[in-house]
Amino acid sequence: MRALLVEDDSLLGDGLRVGLKQAGFTADWVQDGLSAQHALETETFAAVVLDLGLPKLAGLDVLKRLRAAKNAVPVLILTARDAIDDRIAGLDAGADDYLVKPCDLGELAARLRALIRRASGQAAPLVEVGPLALDPVAHTVAYRGEPVELSGKEFALLHEFMREAGRVLSKEQIIQRLYGWQDEIESNAVEVHVHHLRRKIAPEVIVTLRGVGYLLPKELI
Numbered sequence: 157m158r159a160l161l162v163e164d165d166s167l168l169g170d171g172l173r174v175g176l177k178q179a180g181f182t183a184d185w186v187q188d189g190l191s192a193q194h195a196l197e198t199e200t201f202a203a204v205v206l207d208l209g210l211p212k213l214a215g216l217d218v219l220k221r222l223r224a225a226k227n228a229v230p231v232l233i234l235t236a237r238d239a240i241d242d243r244i245a246g247l248d249a250g251a252d253d254y255l256v257k258p259c260d261l262g263e264l265a266a267r268l269r270a271l272i273r274r275a276s277g278q279a280a281p282l283v284e285v286g287p288l289a290l291d292p293v294a295h296t297v298a299y300r301g302e303p304v305e306l307s308g309k310e311f312a313l314l315h316e317f318m319r320e321a322g323r324v325l326s327k328e329q330i331i332q333r334l335y336g337w338q339d340e341i342e343s344n345a346v347e348v349h350v351h352h353l354r355r356k357i358a359p360e361v362i363v364t365l366r367g368v369g370y371l372l373p374k375e376l377i
């Protein structure tokens with residue numbers, strides 16, 4: 157899952173980026189409000205971690221513009237310990253959650269997972285489609301009760317397919333969700349990952365719709 161991190165403090169931002177990556181997120185990091193706004197207008201993220209005190213455009217204004225543009229991406233704001241008014245203003249402007257800085261990386265990742273889960277209308281932490289079960293916290297996958305070993309990107313791709321079971325994802329959508337700015341992408345990366353998922357799980361787990369995209373059937377048996 158791809159997250160946008162907006163934090164102008166270099167040390168803190170770098171720590172958060174590394175922490176998110178270790179928790180399995182593809183994390184893209186920007187250090188001012190205008191860059192955040194631009195990224196949110198042009199790219200797809202599963203969640204946003206937003207500092208409020210930012211150069212060029214304040215975090216609260218980034219959030220207000222985001223919601224004014226009807227973008228419903230889950231947003232977690234980072235606030236200072238004593239800034240209760242900031243938290244209230246942020247939540248009222250459309251933030252979904254907040255954490256006080258300095259925050260625990262494990263808690264940040266858990267809260268993001270919860271926000272993303274709720275945003276996709278899913279109550280249980282375990283994602284299940286037929287005989288396929290994926291645990292986003294333990295980073296494990298089982299098919300018919302048997303564990304399946306997947307690479308980081310294969311796991312991320314399967315997670316996206318399972319969250320959208322029965323819906324077609326185009327190659328472009330998959331790339332948007334899986335890869336950050338720093339990632340190098342081979343032109344056939346998606347095909348290769350899909351091939352691996354079929355080989356490691358079952359050939360019928362991903363259906364190709366030629367010229368349109370791929371889907372994981374809802375009625376997987």
Ligand code: CA
Binds near residue numbers: 163164207208210
């Ligand atoms: Ca700041």
